[in-house]
Amino acid sequence: MKELLNELLKEDKAFIHIPYGNGLFDIYKSVVITWIVIGILFLLILFLTRDFKVHNISKRQAAVESFVMWIRGVTGGMLGDEGVRYQDYMAVVLIFIAASNMVGLFGVTPPTMDLTVTAGLSLMSIILVEGAGLRKKGLGKWFKGFAEPMPVIAPMNILELAIRPLSLCMRLFGNILGATVIMELIKHVVPIIFPALLSVYFDIFDGAIQAYVFVFLTSLYIKEAVE
Amino acid sequence: MLNISLLSVGCTIFNLLLLFFVAKKFLFGRVDAILVKRMEEVDQATSEADEAERQALSTKKEYEDKIASIDVEKENILADIKKQGYEEYERIIGDAKKKGEQIITEARHNAEVENERAKEVYAAQLTDMVIDAASKIAATKHSSEDDKKLYDKFIIEAGVNNE
Numbered sequence A: 001m002k003e004l005l006n007e008l009l010k011e012d013k014a015f016i017h018i019p020y021g022n023g024l025f026d027i028y029k030s031v032v033i034t035w036i037v038i039g040i041l042f043l044l045i046l047f048l049t050r051d052f053k054v055h056n057i058s059k060r061q062a063a064v065e066s067f068v069m070w071i072r073g074v075t076g077g078m079l080g081d082e083g084v085r086y087q088d089y090m091a092v093v094l095i096f097i098a099a100s101n102m103v104g105l106f107g108v109t110p111p112t113m114d115l116t117v118t119a120g121l122s123l124m125s126i127i128l129v130e131g132a133g134l135r136k137k138g139l140g141k142w143f144k145g146f147a148e149p150m151p152v153i154a155p156m157n158i159l160e161l162a163i164r165p166l167s168l169c170m171r172l173f174g175n176i177l178g179a180t181v182i183m184e185l186i187k188h189v190v191p192i193i194f195p196a197l198l199s200v201y202f203d204i205f206d207g208a209i210q211a212y213v214f215v216f217l218t219s220l221y222i223k224e225a226v227e
Numbered sequence B: 001m002l003n004i005s006l007l008s009v010g011c012t013i014f015n016l017l018l019l020f021f022v023a024k025k026f027l028f029g030r031v032d033a034i035l036v037k038r039m040e041e042v043d044q045a046t047s048e049a050d051e052a053e054r055q056a057l058s059t060k061k062e063y064e065d066k067i068a069s070i071d072v073e074k075e076n077i078l079a080d081i082k083k084q085g086y087e088e089y090e091r092i093i094g095d096a097k098k099k100g101e102q103i104i105t106e107a108r109h110n111a112e113v114e115n116e117r118a119k120e121v122y123a124a125q126l127t128d129m130v131i132d133a134a135s136k137i138a139a140t141k142h143s144s145e146d147d148k149k150l151y152d153k154f155i156i157e158a159g160v161n162n163e
Helices: A002-009 A029-048 A059-079 A084-106 A115-137 A139-147 A151-189 A194-226 B006-139 B144-162
Strands: A014-016
Touching: A014 A029, A029 A059, A029 A084, A029 A115, A029 B006, A059 A084, A059 A194, A059 B006, A084 A115, A084 A151, A084 A194, A084 B006, A115 A139, A115 A151, A115 A194, A115 B006, A139 A151, A151 A194, B006 B144
Parallel strands: none
Antiparallel strands: none
16 A cells, blocks of 8 residues: 555656756646646537527537536626626636546546646736736735735735645645545555445545635635725 | 646646637637627617617507597588588578468468459449349339338349359
């Protein structure tokens, strides 16, 4: 069992090793998997949105339209009226993380199990949050925002710039890692049937929940920033 | 396990942005285009329906006005016809009255003339009888008895003649 965990946790993540910077510029396997995920999503989008019509719509079009309406409603509801312009981005993040978490169903290691991917996602999130605040308030007000509700809090507010993406990144990474480790252990103990049932929970349900939590928190930060 | 590659982070961000732009262009863009088109169509249909309703209302008003004016016209015509009828009636009645009066007058006149003539005839007869009686009296010698007989005879004759 120890070897299994070692194999899972200490494996070499590099897909393409770049002999410069001591592995700091390696292309990881997780990134390659996100390429595949994104490629599949591209194809899916292109296939699903093919020849849309205004009248006599196909079932496919009706499904896509109601899905778009629904996911916009979900993210728009979390962002509030002020931040509603970011709903499409949040919807894309939701779809991307959910899809990434669910590749475990096909026996692939989820890319979100790698800290690199979650770090990239949370970096984008904090850039979006602060960008939204800057755009809404302007530079002066944005700077003043750090001293609110009172100047004593300012160091905390500045620390939050790092804490928020770190917590987002670690939460997603830890949850998916934990789920995968538990799944591996269960597969080791009971090899048949039982893992399939739990996989439904860990890969689909937990994956969707983690994606939702990530998007929900980012939306909350944006809402807070643009208020 | 916890090591991080900056290039991989950059790749992830790039991937995410790429996915976002593709989704924005194809998924959201296409759906939005359809929704906008549909909205435009609905707006157009609504405005067309409003226009049609407005036209229908104005046409209805026009016809209502026409119907109202037709009623007035009908009343006028009826009143005219009634008036004419009354006039005709009055005229006919008047004519009839006049004619009747004329007839009555004529009849009266005729009766008078007739009467006059009868009187004349009677007077002529009476004259004849008187002359006759006078001549008879003159022709016969007469006593008081004869006179009495003669008077009786005259009266009888006159009565016979008069009958």
